[in-house]
Amino acid sequence: MTNLRITNELNSGDRGDLMSVLRGERLWIPTSRDYPRHNDWLDSTEAAIGEGNKHAFFARIDSSAAGAIVYRADPRDDTVMDIRNISIIPSSRGRLLGSFMLRQVEVEARESGSSLLRVDTKLGNEAMIGFLINNGYTVKDITDLYGDETGEDVVLVKNIG
Numbered sequence: 001m002t003n004l005r006i007t008n009e010l011n012s013g014d015r016g017d018l019m020s021v022l023r024g025e026r027l028w029i030p031t032s033r034d035y036p037r038h039n040d041w042l043d044s045t046e047a048a049i050g051e052g053n054k055h056a057f058f059a060r061i062d063s064s065a066a067g068a069i070v071y072r073a074d075p076r077d078d079t080v081m082d083i084r085n086i087s088i089i090p091s092s093r094g095r096l097l098g099s100f101m102l103r104q105v106e107v108e109a110r111e112s113g114s115s116l117l118r119v120d121t122k123l124g125n126e127a128m129i130g131f132l133i134n135n136g137y138t139v140k141d142i143t144d145l146y147g148d149e150t151g152e153d154v155v156l157v158k159n160i161g
């Protein structure tokens, strides 16, 4: 038996467990090489979620955190919803959980007036790129997005207008 719960109305326990997922050992990306400022991003994300400036869908399977998607409207263009992190923990993968949560973000984005979803990932993150293409995203740009010489980033978009 499996008890699956997905929400973007996070209580304090959810917020703590969400940050544990995001702070947890990054089995999927070599964080220090690819995202040297990841810890700063986590600190600002925790504050922004608390203040309501960023949002997150968070999934729990039974009592354990299973995954999260962090997103926020582009402050310079509220027709664009930026997905800032997608993390499904390894033991919860393959259930379409990532796809389902991504769809929830897309529906919320459309309801709040966005017409474009945008997400970036490292060019070497083939799993994430494959996952996003499978979910209807197309490559818009390949560039060193953060200018920090950590390799090229792929920007993918999905029109939801």
Ligand SMILES: CC(C)(COP(=O)(O)OP(=O)(O)OC[C@H]1O[C@@H](n2cnc3c(N)ncnc32)[C@H](O)[C@@H]1OP(=O)(O)O)[C@@H](O)C(=O)NCCC(=O)NCCS
Residues within 6 Å of the ligand: 028, 029, 084, 085, 086, 087, 088, 089, 092, 093, 094, 095, 096, 097, 098, 099, 100, 120, 121, 125, 126, 127, 128, 130, 131, 132, 134
């Ligand atoms: C990629 C990821 C989100 C997939 O989550 P998931 O819940 O297992 O994905 P789903 O079950 O919804 O998969 C849907 C489809 O995506 C594609 N996909 C999923 N994982 C994939 C992988 N490792 N490689 C290639 N394609 C993949 C497949 O086409 C899959 O469809 P299929 O099962 O019919 O083959 C998850 O593995 C993850 O969190 N990886 C690490 C993400 C990361 O690097 N985050 C940090 C940067 S944002």
